Amino acid sequence: MRSKARKHTGETLLDHMQAFGRDDIETVMVDLTTPDGVLWRSGAVIPAAPAPGEELGYLTHHRVFACLSGDCGLQEITPQRVSKEEQMRRQSHVEESNRRLDDGSERFETVIIGGGQAGLSVGHHLKRRDLPFVILDANEGIGDSWRKRWDSLRLFTPARYSGLQGWPFPAPAVSFPTKDEMADYLEAYAARFDLPVRTGVAVDGLSREADRYVVASGDRRFEAEHVVVATGANQVPKVPSFADELHSSIVQLHSSQYRHPSQLQDGAVLVVGAGNSGAEIAFEVSRTHPTYLSGKPSGQLPVRHGPAMARFVFPVIRFVGHHVLTLRSPIGRKAQPKFISHGAPLIRVKLKDLAAAGVEQVPRTVGMEDGRPTLEDGRVLDVSNVI
Ligand SMILES: Cc1cc2nc3c(=O)[nH]c(=O)nc-3n(C[C@H](O)[C@H](O)[C@H](O)COP(=O)(O)OP(=O)(O)OC[C@H]3O[C@@H](n4cnc5c(N)ncnc54)[C@H](O)[C@@H]3O)c2cc1C
Numbered sequence: 001m002r003s004k005a006r007k008h009t010g011e012t013l014l015d016h017m018q019a020f021g022r023d024d025i026e027t028v029m030v031d032l033t034t035p036d037g038v039l040w041r042s043g044a045v046i047p048a049a050p051a052p053g054e055e056l057g058y059l060t061h062h063r064v065f066a067c068l069s070g071d072c073g074l075q076e077i078t079p080q081r082v083s084k085e086e087q088m089r090r091q092s093h094v095e096e097s098n099r100r101l102d103d104g105s106e107r108f109e110t111v112i113i114g115g116g117q118a119g120l121s122v123g124h125h126l127k128r129r130d131l132p133f134v135i136l137d138a139n140e141g142i143g144d145s146w147r148k149r150w151d152s153l154r155l156f157t158p159a160r161y162s163g164l165q166g167w168p169f170p171a172p173a174v175s176f177p178t179k180d181e182m183a184d185y186l187e188a189y190a191a192r193f194d195l196p197v198r199t200g201v202a203v204d205g206l207s208r209e210a211d212r213y214v215v216a217s218g219d220r221r222f223e224a225e226h227v228v229v230a231t232g233a234n235q236v237p238k239v240p241s242f243a244d245e246l247h248s249s250i251v252q253l254h255s256s257q258y259r260h261p262s263q264l265q266d267g268a269v270l271v272v273g274a275g276n277s278g279a280e281i282a283f284e285v286s287r288t289h290p291t292y293l294s295g296k297p298s299g300q301l302p303v304r305h306g307p308a309m310a311r312f313v314f315p316v317i318r319f320v321g322h323h324v325l326t327l328r329s330p331i332g333r334k335a336q337p338k339f340i341s342h343g344a345p346l347i348r349v350k351l352k353d354l355a356a357a358g359v360e361q362v363p364r365t366v367g368m369e370d371g372r373p374t375l376e377d378g379r380v381l382d383v384s385n386v387i
């Protein structure tokens, strides 16, 4: 069944997934008719079967289609030949399928939750197939997830790999877009393809009622035959449980709240977490503040990040990510737990850049003593800011 499902998924959905550089994702919750008339009924083709409610992790860029419904197991999918009558019935069904119901709720054939790269890509492909849908996004503007990140952030992925299907990113192929250019691109992409995105709609419930899903946002209800959850992997800040014991005189920001060094007060800064966010932020704040970086990175890219890397090394990394370290290969499945449970390797700012900038690398932060952060080696740091 799996191999058959893959074969047919490839016919209908791989191009869709390749839109955002992913051919390892097989999570699609839509009914689709392949060009040769095979109807894929309901649900998701999911490469792994995680516990209900768990996020489904994928190996490249930590992009995740979360599984909120709690019903994420591998589902049997039955390919069926579709008769002409069925195709006509489906067509009229599609035409009827977006409407407002008497109780004020709205019905759509497909609801996509999240209008980032993943949600817009799915929307683009549904639109191309004339399948009706709506995209709901919590943010006030399309691209705001990027806009809200720190001011100096640039993508580490070159422009040639940062565009979505149908419209390449409008920048030189081996340049690295700023976070605002990325946000503007996403906004323009939705406008260009006239994608029906409703912003300011934070979904807070998803349940199954009889033969349909009910998507809730406050007192608004959307009924759908299919739901695609594309809410992203980096939307919920991860904050250590002891963070609220930090003394109130110390400025505390999560990286999602950090914009620029002027948010900090005078005195030393402890940056907790040597992932890419921690390394880039520590590097930036070290220009104005004595800086500690706590924790060990899970590796570093062994080449300098820049145009040459984008031209020659990035395609290789991408190939490995998409064709070798995927959930379809034993080596990919073996590596998956490590990939999803630890931070990504350092890409742009490396340990030697940090050392050269005067950042002191210290062990993991494990708790608080009298409101001050303590490290794994027992040291208590006297700092004015913690990020
Ligand atoms: C600092 C930082 C830098 C990054 N740089 C890169 C990079 O250079 N290259 C790269 O490939 N990746 C990068 N990433 C990862 C990047 O965010 C993802 O690759 C990409 O944005 C994932 O797209 P997405 O659509 O899955 O999720 P997101 O872009 O996170 O979009 C999810 C959307 O869902 C919406 N949403 C979430 N919950 C709800 C809800 N309950 N109701 C309604 N809407 C909801 C959000 O508002 C958001 O618009 C970076 C991540 C971070 C944190």
Ligand SMILES: NC(=O)c1ccc[n+]([C@@H]2O[C@H](COP(=O)([O-])OP(=O)(O)OC[C@H]3O[C@@H](n4cnc5c(N)ncnc54)[C@H](OP(=O)(O)O)[C@@H]3O)[C@@H](O)[C@H]2O)c1
Residues within 6 Å of the ligand: 061, 062, 153, 154, 155, 156, 157, 234, 240, 255, 272, 273, 274, 275, 276, 277, 278, 280, 294, 295, 296, 297, 298, 341, 342, 343, 344, 348, 363, 364, 365, 366
């Ligand atoms: N320029 C860019 O394009 C750019 C910039 C930043 C981020 N990103 C991307 O954004 C995504 C998120 O990156 P991120 O850096 O925010 O998160 P991340 O990759 O999850 O890294 C978080 C790091 O914090 C560590 N950590 C957690 N608790 C700690 C503690 N108590 N003490 C010390 N260290 C602790 C983690 O270590 P453990 O894993 O051991 O717990 C991990 O190394 C990644 O995909 C990344 O590549 C891109």
